[in-house]
Amino acid sequence: MSARGRAHLASLPPGCEGFDPVQLSTLLRRSFAPGEAAALGEQVVLHARATARFGGEAGWLFTAEGLEMMTHPLVAARRAARLAPLGLPVADLTCGIGGDLGACADAGLRTIGVERDPVTALLAASNVPGASVVQGDALRPPLDLAGVAAIIDPSRRGRLARTFDPMAFAPPWDLAVSQVASARAGVLKAPPGIDRRYLPPGAEVEYVQLGRSMREASVWVGAETSPGLRRAVLLSGNATLDSASPEAPAGTAPAGPFVFDPESCVTLAGLVRQLASRLGARLLDERVGYLTGPVAVFDPLCATFATLDVIPFSISRLKERLRNLRWAPAEIRRRAFPIEPDELRRLIGRIEGDAVTLLCTTLNGQKTVIVGRRLVQR
Numbered sequence: 001m002s003a004r005g006r007a008h009l010a011s012l013p014p015g016c017e018g019f020d021p022v023q024l025s026t027l028l029r030r031s032f033a034p035g036e037a038a039a040l041g042e043q044v045v046l047h048a049r050a051t052a053r054f055g056g057e058a059g060w061l062f063t064a065e066g067l068e069m070m071t072h073p074l075v076a077a078r079r080a081a082r083l084a085p086l087g088l089p090v091a092d093l094t095c096g097i098g099g100d101l102g103a104c105a106d107a108g109l110r111t112i113g114v115e116r117d118p119v120t121a122l123l124a125a126s127n128v129p130g131a132s133v134v135q136g137d138a139l140r141p142p143l144d145l146a147g148v149a150a151i152i153d154p155s156r157r158g159r160l161a162r163t164f165d166p167m168a169f170a171p172p173w174d175l176a177v178s179q180v181a182s183a184r185a186g187v188l189k190a191p192p193g194i195d196r197r198y199l200p201p202g203a204e205v206e207y208v209q210l211g212r213s214m215r216e217a218s219v220w221v222g223a224e225t226s227p228g229l230r231r232a233v234l235l236s237g238n239a240t241l242d243s244a245s246p247e248a249p250a251g252t253a254p255a256g257p258f259v260f261d262p263e264s265c266v267t268l269a270g271l272v273r274q275l276a277s278r279l280g281a282r283l284l285d286e287r288v289g290y291l292t293g294p295v296a297v298f299d300p301l302c303a304t305f306a307t308l309d310v311i312p313f314s315i316s317r318l319k320e321r322l323r324n325l326r327w328a329p330a331e332i333r334r335r336a337f338p339i340e341p342d343e344l345r346r347l348i349g350r351i352e353g354d355a356v357t358l359l360c361t362t363l364n365g366q367k368t369v370i371v372g373r374r375l376v377q378r
């Protein structure tokens with residue numbers, strides 16, 4: 001963090017992150033003491049990792065664990081944009097190396113960071129110079145939460161591996177929830193697949209997806225939240241859908257001319273019927289996320305396919321049909337279907353022909369493969 005350390009970092013030859021580790025270490029040891037060489041080498045490697053993950057954060061210092069746990073800048077920016085209109089100072093009670101904290105500071109908010117680990121707290125202070133950062137415990141923060149918006153992004157890493165048990169998070173999920181609930185407003189970051197029984201009653205939950213990747217469930221409580229609302233958020237497509245939207249009528253329909261495959265944020269948020277209503281579509285089966293409709297509708301929250309065939313599943317029948325019609329399965333998707341796509345691809349073998357997508361599922365108790373052609377809006 002020293003001016004000397006930063007000057008050394010800036011003096012390294014461009015592209016040195018591409019060197020192999022031995023080459024990099026030899027280069028650094030030629031000019032620096034072993035401890036300094038190790039520290040500089042680590043920052044070079046972590047900068048390259050941050051750049052590959054999200055384009056990097058110029059001038060930031062990382063730890064491997066801090067980088068791993070850091071909120072993606074686009075997700076953090078959305079959280080900050082939602083907090084900004086509250087006009088409250090933001091206290092990030094588990095600030096890590098500063099991902100969320102930095103986004104709040106960039107949004108012009110007064111920011112306070114609390115972090116248990118001393119080295120991580122130092123890096124947060126260095127990475128987000130506009131914030132006040134203290135080393136401390138999220139459960140005993142050195143401030144009155146009644147006047148702030150609080151963020152808690154609990155650590156999900158145990159000493160050995162990532163944990164899926166919310167009570168094993170640090171801080172434990174139930175204590176984190178009551179802590180944020182005592183603030184004027186606040187948000188907790190949870191894994192996207194968190195069991196609904198852990199969600200506090202009255203919370204608003206956003207299921208946030210970036211590209212094809214589910215990032216988190218953001219659990220909002222307090223001021224300016226809509227209790228009980230669930231929202232699907234696709235950041236890359238700039239699309240949202242929530243549980244207050246109209247639902248398609250109950251009941252199912254057989255596969256029609258078009259089939260739709262909702263994005264994960266929609267299925268995790270339990271909004272398949274709302275999406276069906278928006279598309280003018282129906283469910284194929286009450287227990288499956290695929291939808292069908294008479295018109296090719298395009299929506300960032302689903303993939304659209306023209307239905308080519310609907311095949312009651314058996315390997316031999318599927319292979320024969322694909323070979324006869326010269327359909328090459330370029331993509332295999334599945335919902336409520338027992339065979340992994342890679343295994344199914346192996347069983348089918350190589351087929352030359354027009355690229356199609358196989359949508360493998362179970363409809364009315366019958367394993368079924370829908371052959372579709374992916375349509376994209378021009």
Ligand SMILES: C[S@@+](CC[C@H](N)C(=O)[O-])C[C@H]1O[C@@H](n2cnc3c(N)ncnc32)[C@H](O)[C@@H]1O
Nearest residue numbers: 070071094096098099100116137138153170171
């Ligand atoms: C998932 S990381 C936060 C990442 C952060 N949101 C970001 O974007 O960089 C969780 C952090 O909480 C810290 N932590 C865990 N328990 C804590 C506690 N009781 N009080 C304060 N910090 C804590 C961990 O040391 C870790 O740095």
